[in-house]
Amino acid sequence: MLVEHLPLWTRLSPLAGWLLLAASLALAHPLFNIALGAGLVACVLAAVHHAEVVAHRVGEPLGTLVLALAVTVIEVALIVSLMLAGGNATAALARDTIFAAIMIILNGIVGLCLLVGGSRHGEQAFGLYGVNAALATLATMAVIILILPNATTTIAGPIYSASQLAMIAVVSMVLYGAFVFVQTVRHRDYFLPEGHAAHDADTHAAPPSTRVTMFGAALLLVCLGAVVLLAKALSPTIEAAIDAAGAPKAVVGIIIATIVLLPEGLAALRAAHLNRLQTSLNLALGSALASIGLTIPAVAVVALATGWTLVLGLDLKGIVLLALSLLVATLSLGTGRTTVLQGAVHLMIFAVYLFMTIVP
Numbered sequence: 001m002l003v004e005h006l007p008l009w010t011r012l013s014p015l016a017g018w019l020l021l022a023a024s025l026a027l028a029h030p031l032f033n034i035a036l037g038a039g040l041v042a043c044v045l046a047a048v049h050h051a052e053v054v055a056h057r058v059g060e061p062l063g064t065l066v067l068a069l070a071v072t073v074i075e076v077a078l079i080v081s082l083m084l085a086g087g088n089a090t091a092a093l094a095r096d097t098i099f100a101a102i103m104i105i106l107n108g109i110v111g112l113c114l115l116v117g118g119s120r121h122g123e124q125a126f127g128l129y130g131v132n133a134a135l136a137t138l139a140t141m142a143v144i145i146l147i148l149p150n151a152t153t154t155i156a157g158p159i160y161s162a163s164q165l166a167m168i169a170v171v172s173m174v175l176y177g178a179f180v181f182v183q184t185v186r187h188r189d190y191f192l193p194e195g196h197a198a199h200d201a202d203t204h205a206a207p208p209s210t211r212v213t214m215f216g217a218a219l220l221l222v223c224l225g226a227v228v229l230l231a232k233a234l235s236p237t238i239e240a241a242i243d244a245a246g247a248p249k250a251v252v253g254i255i256i257a258t259i260v261l262l263p264e265g266l267a268a269l270r271a272a273h274l275n276r277l278q279t280s281l282n283l284a285l286g287s288a289l290a291s292i293g294l295t296i297p298a299v300a301v302v303a304l305a306t307g308w309t310l311v312l313g314l315d316l317k318g319i320v321l322l323a324l325s326l327l328v329a330t331l332s333l334g335t336g337r338t339t340v341l342q343g344a345v346h347l348m349i350f351a352v353y354l355f356m357t358i359v360p
Contacts, residue, residue: 096253158313176293
């Protein structure tokens, strides 16, 4: 039972992460940073696995919150670590990370899922109600957080005042909480694939035992601690590498979002390959909502407590790409059926986003 729910790599990853941290106190060779980066990715993957084990045991809606909180801790740790290292130069890091997460999910992950699923199964179907609810919530959060700051007048520029930032943090939490309630309690059937009862009985493993759950929870805390400290240790190297390459600061946000979304992205892609597009979209869009709905309040609290300035408003290029992504997602996911064409369109938008970020 322990091996089934907690594979060996998930138990060794946090140990390796802490050993690398200890070694970093004595080793300063640039190549050692590659090992630290590998340890960071391994600990992120292991942390999400342990969070899923705990979530499977406690059930819904607490299970969804456990997984979302674990991912949020990872994302906030990476953002705060880099902001501490970079100072005022990283004022837009939270914005870049949130924007990158939306673009990676709506265009990169969803595009790949539609392309892979469509290539293998032709046309795939999913429930409209759940996807529409997720897209409506995501669009509201994205506009309020990433576009509205450009139009406020209390403080000029793409930033919120302290009271506005506090209000936006509360709104984000309320919207995410309402979505989780609808998804897991009030209208759970909107987010379940057709024939889910028989499907669940065939494919869902029994919940882990209390012993396995407690062990997984302890390893989750160990992994999260390693992620926070590894991110802090790597933050100067990441900043230096971006500066040496002459790349825009927004690339850092893409790196953070990619690391955080990697586990859920792989799970979504695997589900699409198995013709479970509903599950795939639930994972992808749920990750986007958690990334915004929980990360922004956490970063806002840190900013208000420390006096940091958060630049949240996108420039015109970002606004155009965000609007295009939301519009295309609404159209391509608005019929309940998808083909490879929708996947190709999303992936091309993602390619344009990446290129325009590196070559602004």
